[in-house]
Amino acid sequence: MSDVRLETDIAVIGGGLVGAAIAYGLAREGRAVRVLDEGDVALRASRANFALVWVQSKGLGMPEYAAWTRASAAAWPALAAALREDTGIDVGLSQPGGFTLALSEAEMQRRMEMTRLLHNQPDMVKYDYEILDHAQTSKRLPAIGRDVVGSIYCPLDGHVNSLRLFRCLHQAIKRYGVGYHPNCAVETITPIAQGFALEGSFGELRAGKLVLAAGLDNARLAPMVDLEAPVVPSKGQIIVTEKVAPFLTYPMHTLRQTDEGGVMIGDSQEDHGFDTAVTTAVISVMAQRAVRMFPLLAKLNVVRTWSALRVMSPDGFPIYAQSRIHPGAFLATCHSGVTLAANHALTLAPAIARGGLPRGTSSFTSERFHVPTLA
């Protein structure tokens, strides 16, 4: 794709989990779609995702986010089934419920208080959760250490194999005839009479509609179509161990055993700009906490550590918006591309195909960051 002019119904900028899920949903609606992606040097948040399909603890400060998250977890089996039908790949979805473990009374109290506040919000979606002490936790998680004072269990939580999910989404969009164009960074977007002209070193692409799913680069691209995406990087570090025989059926908030046997540990959130270096201090604290949670981890070899950048909005919630001045230009950004993949493919994309945003998402526009100007 070099110096040629291409046309398509809908262009999706960004081929990570968010862009690929939306492109998949649009293609299933029968739309002609092209995905413009960066190359291997992209700051791809999909590399560092923790593969949780996670409900508990989400939405304090925005009950609509709790409802959106819960709906996506509920839609996940349908997404997994659709992907299996389209590609033959099983993404390893497992939703046995998940735990947040506390390693001190203070941490337990803090987590209980957060949970109470979350569920006491007006218009909060209702779902079950349990507060468990050490003995009750240990009945379901026999491998926990004595330092675990208690846990919060939510039966809606789960996880997938996110590497397979990523591959599977790309295979699925290819099967639907979506044009996938790597190494095609978009430099400028110009609104034109019948849509948008996207330009870069690749040439030009004209699209009737446009979806910005470019992660951190949305901050640069959004103003070109009069949208706003004030997202900043938030570093997450991850440890993965050698593969061992299954010992952990349930995912934890910060620790899970993958369906292939490796244990992933990810317990960090830092705001260090665009620095993706792995730091020993953070990694050691993560490892120590993990070993206190599950002492049998102490003897395992670590095979990899890495870090990547989450895409964080000012309040941590997703942004979904359509440009008022340039209708047809949509924005989607979040830091839970796995959990929300089902909603992105099965709810958001069909609405975009019809020309709007889904019901229940009006709170997610970036106008929420300008309360005084709205008043």
Added chain:
Amino acid sequence: MFRRLPEATGAPIPFTFDGREMVGRRGDTVAAALLAAGISVCRTMAVSGAPRGPYCMMGVCFDCLVTIDGAANRQGCLVLLVEGMRIKTQAGAPQAQAEEGAT
């Protein structure tokens, strides 16, 4: 499959592989000693169970995993052979086990 170079020297180092007595040379890694002894399969994969043997010889491919003196999943190409080592086939994924009294 492999032959030692004619100029290769080094004192003989006895070890066992799955209980069989073998002899390597001083300076061998575990993976090199196994290949020189004609062993081409030293593990089965944790996910598929497929057989694997030493490949990259530089710590990258993880196909030379073996159990050495009871420690599972050691990379044979990164461990120097020591006299009397008890090396075993790494069969699938090992069990994670806690230290005594840790839970």
